[in-house]
Structure formats: structure tokens, C-alpha cells
Amino acid sequence: MSDSRRWLVHSVAPNSESHIPCGSGSEHKMNGAKRSKPVSLNVGGVIYTTSFLTLISYPDSMLARMFEGDLPSAKDRDGNFFIDRDGNLFRYILNYLRTRKIHLPETLVELQQLKDEVDFYQIPTLKEEVCMELARRHEESMVKLLPPNCDSDGYFLDVIEINTVKANMKSLHLIAHADVIRVLPLNPEDYAILQALMEIVKCTDYHPQKSNTGHMWYMGKGCFEIQDLNYLTRVEIAEIVRVHGARLISSSVSFSNSTETNNVQTILVMDKWHVPAYCVQKLRESCMACKALPPGRTVGFLDWNQGD
Structure with missing residues (x-):
């Protein structure tokens, strides 16, 4: 982690919503043993390793729909699940899914880009925090003007x-x-x-x-x-x-x-x-x-x- 990057950390209660019903992608449903196994993701060319349980921890999110819902998932030639999004910013999404703690980038440009990623992955609590931080930083910049x-x-x-x-x-x-x-x-x-x-x-x-x-x-x-x-x-x-x-x-x-x-x-x-x-x-x-x-x-x- 770069020394020039500030990390803002907030504790967030785990999501307790029920799983969304599966549609045509119900073949992605897994038994308990498979859910706990590691899975590799290729997000915009950056490789991540996590578990299915982490990826589906927010049932209404895009990731949950990809891996246990009604959205199809693709794989690259090495067998990694492929997501055509910003690979570097995905670390903020994954850290939140793992810890329920929010880590935000230092620069305003990256924070705005992260909002776009959160919009795609459809994680409401994370989106709320990102929007509030964007508003706070925007107000700080307005004061300087x-x-x-x-x-x-x-x-x-x-x-x-x-x-x-x-x-x-x-x-x-x-x-x-x-x-x-x-x-x-x-x-x-x-x-x-x-x-x-x-x-x-x-x-x-x-x-x-x-x-x-x-x-x-x-x-x-x-x-x-x-x-x-x-x-x-x-x-x-x-x-x-x-x-x-x-x-x-x-x-x-x-x-x-x-x-x-x-x-x-x-x-x-x-x-x-x-x-x-x-x-x-x-x-x-x-x-x-x-x-x-x-x-x-x-x-x-x-x-x-x-x-x-």
C-alpha cells in the first residue's frame, strides 16, 4: 500500500438479507464445501483470489447474481472468472466484502471512479459511504474556491x-x-x-x-x-x-x-x-x-x- 494513500475506515454491520431467487443461472448454485474453496478472478487483467462465500456475501449485489444467481459468468483462457471492470479499484470492493470495513482512496479522481465501480457491483451500503465522502471532499474543495x-x-x-x-x-x-x-x-x-x-x-x-x-x-x-x-x-x-x-x-x-x-x-x-x-x-x-x-x-x- 502506497504511503501517499489515506485509508478511511468505518465499521459496517453485516448484511442480513435473504438470498435472491435463482433464475436461468441456477447452475451456479454450490454446496457448502465448494463455497468455502478459493476462487480466482480476473478483473480487468488483475488476478484476485478469494472465496465464493465472500463474493456472495451481499445477496442482491452483482457478484452474488453472477456466482449464485441469474447472471452468466465468463472465464478467461486460464480458467479465472472474468469481470471486465477496473482491476485496481476492485481491491476496495473485495476488502469491503471481506471485512465490512470501508477503505477509500486518497485522490478525488479515484474516489469518483470507485463510485462508478460500486454502482456496477450494486452494494448499497458501500455506495452510501462513497457518496457521502465524495460530498465532503467536494465541499472542502469548494471552500478553497x-x-x-x-x-x-x-x-x-x-x-x-x-x-x-x-x-x-x-x-x-x-x-x-x-x-x-x-x-x-x-x-x-x-x-x-x-x-x-x-x-x-x-x-x-x-x-x-x-x-x-x-x-x-x-x-x-x-x-x-x-x-x-x-x-x-x-x-x-x-x-x-x-x-x-x-x-x-x-x-x-x-x-x-x-x-x-x-x-x-x-x-x-x-x-x-x-x-x-x-x-x-x-x-x-x-x-x-x-x-x-x-x-x-x-x-x-x-x-x-x-x-x-
Whole structure:
């Protein structure tokens, strides 16, 4: 292991899910003796040796489906099972399957590449940790990009617009500290759910923590994610925070097919804003003014701009 590489280690509870049913590949099912025997893998030209038990330890993973499920497996000319993926990054996948501990690469480029590998192997708990670490490192890099005169005591706000191409649908995800989310124009139902979730997380350090509705998450360190907002748009949020002093740090667009089976094409647009402390205070004052509207008025973009 290179001295220049940092290893982040977290303990993860073993997966206790039941095995998926076998389909046309049921010939891969093995008896107990064979499961414990060594098996050789050729992953992108790199040879690994492990056991079948290790490879199938997450029943819903791609590896479990290859070796005990419904996906066919190929072999190279030397008899090694062949997987056409990044051979060097596979060591992180295999170490996790063996130890339930997460070791992550030092460089941001390799970490992003590892996310792609985890997406392929379909190991949800590992993917969750990789995504959280990617977000943390991305935020660190954003702090370095702030202008010297910028209020670094503020917060970051991620605004993610998800466009489902075939269904012609849009939804919005917000990720930010509670201090920021609470002063955005949420509808009363979402605000009540956020308040309830905040009370729950006061009693535990566990995260991520999901709300009863399933569309709101506590991500740790006071940050929350709200998914599938359909009454606000990315443009509206941008205008609200901009006029109160927030700064757009970055904006990116990506395109993907969700899975090989449903072929759902999505376009993601992500804006990262820096919201200084004084901006949060101005947003709070505007939020209080909106809540004082006469009964029957909806909280939304027009309300926030009624005095303009």
C-alpha cells in the first residue's frame, strides 16, 4: 500500500438479507464445501483470489447474481472468472466484502471512479459511504474556491434539479444545513416534517436518518436533504438566495440511464451556493414576513417577491 494513500475506515454491520431467487443461472448454485474453496478472478487483467462465500456475501449485489444467481459468468483462457471492470479499484470492493470495513482512496479522481465501480457491483451500503465522502471532499474543495473576502462562516446549499426525459417530469432536491433549509419557502407540511425530524435526531447521533414520509433525510452535522419537491424550481431558489446575498460557486450538468432494465434517462443539474451568515439572517427575516401573509396565501416564489 502506497504511503501517499489515506485509508478511511468505518465499521459496517453485516448484511442480513435473504438470498435472491435463482433464475436461468441456477447452475451456479454450490454446496457448502465448494463455497468455502478459493476462487480466482480476473478483473480487468488483475488476478484476485478469494472465496465464493465472500463474493456472495451481499445477496442482491452483482457478484452474488453472477456466482449464485441469474447472471452468466465468463472465464478467461486460464480458467479465472472474468469481470471486465477496473482491476485496481476492485481491491476496495473485495476488502469491503471481506471485512465490512470501508477503505477509500486518497485522490478525488479515484474516489469518483470507485463510485462508478460500486454502482456496477450494486452494494448499497458501500455506495452510501462513497457518496457521502465524495460530498465532503467536494465541499472542502469548494471552500478553497471562495474569494478571500467571502464570509467563510456561512453554509453551502446544493440545489439539484432532476429531469426525467421520457416522462417529461422535473423534481427538486435540496441539501443544506437546517439553518438554511428552515428559511426557504417550504410549504407548511414539509416544514412540519423537517421540524419533527430535527426533534428525532436530537436524541441520536445516527445518520442518515429518514423521515416517516421517506422524502426527507438527516445527513449528519446538522445537514438535511429534501427530495422530490414539486412546488419550487431551481430558478426560483436561485433568485431567492441570490438577492439575499448568496454566491453561486459551481453549476454542473450530467446525463445518465438509471438502470440497464428500465432505461430511464435523466438529466441532473446541480447548483452549489455559498450562503453567508448575514444572508441566512436576511432570509430568516423574509421568511417571517411570508409566514405573516393573510390566510389562503401559499408560501412560494411570488410571496417572497411581493414587496419588489
